[in-house]
Amino acid sequence: MRARLDVLTRVAFDTRIGSPMPATDRPMNFNAGPAALPRAVLERCRDELLDFDGSGLSVMEHSHRGASYERAHRQTTARLRSLIDIPDGSGAQGYDVLYVQGGASHQFAMVPLNLLPAGSTAGYVVTGAWGERAVAEAKALAATGGGDVRVVANTVPSKGDDALRRLPRPGEARSSVGDTYVHLTTNETIDGVQFATAPGASMPDFGPAPVVADMSSDIAWRRVDVRQFGLAYAGAQKNLGPSGVTVVIIRRDLVEAGRADIPTILQYRTFAKHDSLYNTPPTFAIYLMGLVLEWIEGLGGLDVIEARNRAKAAAIYDAIDASPAFYRCPVEVGSRSLMNVTFRLPTPEAETRFLAEASAQGMTGLAGHRSVGGIRASLYNAVEPAWAQALASLMRDHAMRHG
Amino acid sequence: MRARLDVLTRVAFDTRIGSPMPATDRPMNFNAGPAALPRAVLERCRDELLDFDGSGLSVMEHSHRGASYERAHRQTTARLRSLIDIPDGSGAQGYDVLYVQGGASHQFAMVPLNLLPAGSTAGYVVTGAWGERAVAEAKALAATGGGDVRVVANTVPSKGDDALRRLPRPGEARSSVGDTYVHLTTNETIDGVQFATAPGASMPDFGPAPVVADMSSDIAWRRVDVRQFGLAYAGAQKNLGPSGVTVVIIRRDLVEAGRADIPTILQYRTFAKHDSLYNTPPTFAIYLMGLVLEWIEGLGGLDVIEARNRAKAAAIYDAIDASPAFYRCPVEVGSRSLMNVTFRLPTPEAETRFLAEASAQGMTGLAGHRSVGGIRASLYNAVEPAWAQALASLMRDHAMRHG
Numbered sequence: 113m114r115a116r117l118d119v120l121t122r123v124a125f126d127t128r129i130g131s132p133m134p135a136t137d138r139p140m141n142f143n144a145g146p147a148a149l150p151r152a153v154l155e156r157c158r159d160e161l162l163d164f165d166g167s168g169l170s171v172m173e174h175s176h177r178g179a180s181y182e183r184a185h186r187q188t189t190a191r192l193r194s195l196i197d198i199p200d201g202s203g204a205q206g207y208d209v210l211y212v213q214g215g216a217s218h219q220f221a222m223v224p225l226n227l228l229p230a231g232s233t234a235g236y237v238v239t240g241a242w243g244e245r246a247v248a249e250a251k252a253l254a255a256t257g258g259g260d261v262r263v264v265a266n267t268v269p270s271k272g273d274d275a276l277r278r279l280p281r282p283g284e285a286r287s288s289v290g291d292t293y294v295h296l297t298t299n300e301t302i303d304g305v306q307f308a309t310a311p312g313a314s315m316p317d318f319g320p321a322p323v324v325a326d327m328s329s330d331i332a333w334r335r336v337d338v339r340q341f342g343l344a345y346a347g348a349q350k351n352l353g354p355s356g357v358t359v360v361i362i363r364r365d366l367v368e369a370g371r372a373d374i375p376t377i378l379q380y381r382t383f384a385k386h387d388s389l390y391n392t393p394p395t396f397a398i399y400l401m402g403l404v405l406e407w408i409e410g411l412g413g414l415d416v417i418e419a420r421n422r423a424k425a426a427a428i429y430d431a432i433d434a435s436p437a438f439y440r441c442p443v444e445v446g447s448r449s450l451m452n453v454t455f456r457l458p459t460p461e462a463e464t465r466f467l468a469e470a471s472a473q474g475m476t477g478l479a480g481h482r483s484v485g486g487i488r489a490s491l492y493n494a495v496e497p498a499w500a501q502a503l504a505s506l507m508r509d510h511a512m513r514h515g
Numbered sequence: 516m517r518a519r520l521d522v523l524t525r526v527a528f529d530t531r532i533g534s535p536m537p538a539t540d541r542p543m544n545f546n547a548g549p550a551a552l553p554r555a556v557l558e559r560c561r562d563e564l565l566d567f568d569g570s571g572l573s574v575m576e577h578s579h580r581g582a583s584y585e586r587a588h589r590q591t592t593a594r595l596r597s598l599i600d601i602p603d604g605s606g607a608q609g610y611d612v613l614y615v616q617g618g619a620s621h622q623f624a625m626v627p628l629n630l631l632p633a634g635s636t637a638g639y640v641v642t643g644a645w646g647e648r649a650v651a652e653a654k655a656l657a658a659t660g661g662g663d664v665r666v667v668a669n670t671v672p673s674k675g676d677d678a679l680r681r682l683p684r685p686g687e688a689r690s691s692v693g694d695t696y697v698h699l700t701t702n703e704t705i706d707g708v709q710f711a712t713a714p715g716a717s718m719p720d721f722g723p724a725p726v727v728a729d730m731s732s733d734i735a736w737r738r739v740d741v742r743q744f745g746l747a748y749a750g751a752q753k754n755l756g757p758s759g760v761t762v763v764i765i766r767r768d769l770v771e772a773g774r775a776d777i778p779t780i781l782q783y784r785t786f787a788k789h790d791s792l793y794n795t796p797p798t799f800a801i802y803l804m805g806l807v808l809e810w811i812e813g814l815g816g817l818d819v820i821e822a823r824n825r826a827k828a829a830a831i832y833d834a835i836d837a838s839p840a841f842y843r844c845p846v847e848v849g850s851r852s853l854m855n856v857t858f859r860l861p862t863p864e865a866e867t868r869f870l871a872e873a874s875a876q877g878m879t880g881l882a883g884h885r886s887v888g889g890i891r892a893s894l895y896n897a898v899e900p901a902w903a904q905a906l907a908s909l910m911r912d913h914a915m916r917h918g
Contacts, residue, residue: 138565138571138572139570139571139572141572141576143576143577143578143581144578145578145795146575146576146577146578146579146795146798147576148572148576149573149575149576151565154564154565154573154575155565157564158561158564158565161557161560161561161564162541162554162557162558162561167542168541168542169541169542169544169551169879170552170557172549172552172557172757172758172803173544173546173549173550173551173552174546174549175546175547175548175549175880176549176758177885178546213616213617213618213621213759213797214616214617214621214780214794215616215794215795216794217779217780217793217794218616218617218780218794220778220779220780221778221779221780221781225778248779249778249779249780252776252778252779253778255776256776256777347795349795354575354797354798354799355575355579355795355796355797355798355799356616356759356760356796356797356798356799356800357759373655373658373659374659375623375624375628375652375655375656376620376623376624376651376652376655377617377620377621377623377624377652378624390620391617391618391619391620391621392548392549392618392750392752392758393758393759394616394757394758394759394797394800395549395757395758395759396757396758396759396799396800397759397797397799400575476572477578482580
């Protein structure tokens with residue numbers, strides 16, 4: 113399976129064959145982000161690292177104002193627009209695609225700075241640790257005069273409470289009339305809670321306000337209708353590329369509505385007006401994201417990658433549910449993330465033993481976030497189906513031996 | 516000369532020999548930033564792109580919380596501290612080294628956000644286009660209640676004025692008692708104006724306030740006493756690495772003095788407290804900067820790189836001054852930048868012809884900034900002495916044929 117995929121992606125890329133390292137030497141990488149990148153992308157990057165676009169220079173050595181880099185920059189945007197189907201109309205009918213630095217944590221500040229002027233209100237839906245960080249940053253800003261922030265729903269169990277993690281119940285999380293936006297985290301990387309994972313599902317109804325979504329670990333793993341969002345942002349380092357660049361997809365009327373009395377570099381309109389070339393962008397990260405998007409196209413696009421991703425998550429959840437006395441997923445069934453599968457074993461010692469066995473079989477990145485412990489398998493786009501199958505096999509075997 | 520340097524840097528790196536592309540195929544890259552990177556660094560990066568630290572994974576695929584990346588992160592900082600000699604004491608006796616995203620333009624906002632609370636004042640010294648951008652951002656912030664900003668000196672000729680670009684005269688640029696800082700741009704990349712270029716020179720006296728310096732195109736090309744600065748920041752993409760990371764060297768009492776009522780991600784203390792690992796850093800850019808620093812160490816450190824850099828600039832300025840009727844440097848002799856040598860030919864047509872000849876000889880990146888035109892040779896650390904010699908030879912030859 114793995115060998116076949118390698119051949120497929122190599123063909124799509126038309127790269128030179130002949131890596132100095134056999135494919136079997138690569139660990140199975142389940143890191144939560146920065147995460148696995150497609151082998152074919154890394155090989156292509158390596159092969160052209162000293163000679164980008166036939167220039168004899170590395171892509172890192174090109175001016176961001178030069179034709180070679182600008183072509184890569186525009187191509188990355190064109191691929192994002194085409195893959196995700198991002199509308200290009202004006203006002204509320206169109207979206208800008210921006211490249212900002214600083215990660216989701218920077219967006220936690222940039223969103224309210226732009227969209228929460230004094231006298232306005234916004235709602236925050238909290239389903240995990242990242243939503244908590246987002247609302248904390250917005251509240252701190254509100255305290256110094258940047259409008260008013262309200263938590264419209266928080267489903268995170270309090271410390272010591274053993275309740276399952278979950279999404280809001282229908283109707284539990286609704287913005288108020290007049291809110292300038294409602295913010296949520298579509299997939300909680302640490303908690304393993306994800307919205308709208310059923311095939312073809314839309315986001316629930318959050319009321320009248322535009323939805324601002326942290327999609328850092330949820331972007332481009334399947335087809336999604338971006339018209340559900342006023343603004344969606346995503347650090348690239350999970351499904352799209354390396355760390356160092358954040359994709360912001362923002363409705364053009366919200367760009368215009370943004371405050372103009374904040375620093376230039378913190379306004380979305382600065383990035384929109386200059387095609388994210390107001391100042392030097394993180395050129396290498398944008399270039400590499402373009403290669404990952406090309407790789408997704410080569411696989412067959414979002415429909416193919418979605419089927420691949422669903423199969424990976426199903427394999428792990430099936431292994432959990434096959435041994436309910438041994439493995440326990442701390443998330444309600446309808447709220448389970450397909451990107452970050454979290455599970456516990458009976459004791460911390462059993463978890464340590466499991467991680468050691470996984471490591472011995474060449475699996476890495478499976479320890480849960482240091483704040484919650486347990487096991488977490490992140491299954492982003494570049495995680496190969498064979499790795500998920502291998503993990504599921506280990507889980508079944510391990511439960512037989514130790515359960 | 517060029518071949519000898521290649522051998523030297525290869526030995527320092529202990530990299531495998533055997534690039535698929537002969538050294539002579541590489542263009543001579545005079546880009547202003549993103550700029551040339553050392554060939555040995557690119558080769559090392561290529562060779563370990565799929566296998567960092569013996570892990571079988573790319574450096575881009577490692578968690579920023581993992582041992583391998585954290586070691587690279589700390590090593591980059593240790594190399595910066597040792598090369599630049601950054602004091603590690605407490606309070607006003609020590610400096611933190613931070614990695615922030617967003618480039619110098621982000622610092623134009625972050626500096627006054629942190630250090631210019633309501634009721635305080637700051638002075639700005641403007642010697643070129645980047646200083647003008649910095650003060651504009653600070654003034655916009657001051658207009659919404661962030662303190663008061665004063666231009667203490669502006670030496671930029673007004674549009675249409677043919678006066679030479681220059682540094683402030685002695686005593687022309689002094690902060691006022693009570694200013695929280697005085698900001699300046701130690702090297703103006705577009706204008707070709709640089710402070711304190713004489714061997715061993717200190718910065719002029721700017722009065723009592725701590726000096727905040729944009730050193731984006733001025734860092735680590737020679738030995739400098741950082742104790743002259745309260746805060747120095749530098750986008751890496753000129754002397755240190757690829758775009759996507761900004762080095763901030765900040766006195767610890769200024770970290771503490773920074774406002775705490777601004778967003779977490781915009782406070783210097785957030786980066787200082789978490790060793791720039793509060794959120795996911797641009798791991799690849801920090802790793803690559805570490806390789807460039809290692810390369811500088813391998814060459815012999817800042818003293819050796821300084822001699823190399825002085826020789827490059829001298830070669831070009833000598834060629835300009837040897838044909839004063841043909842080449843004209845728009846900068847006063849004592850203000851001339853050793854990093855960005857700017858010059859004009861008698862007519863725009865003559866400049867176009869010169870650029871075409873340079874291009875035919877394998878030189879790239881020599882067109883002046885689109886806002887000013889003319890010729891600009893950027894001579895950052897990775898620009899090889901042989902390239903500067905080749906450019907100087909072309910200039911002399913070209914002047915003979917066309918002067």
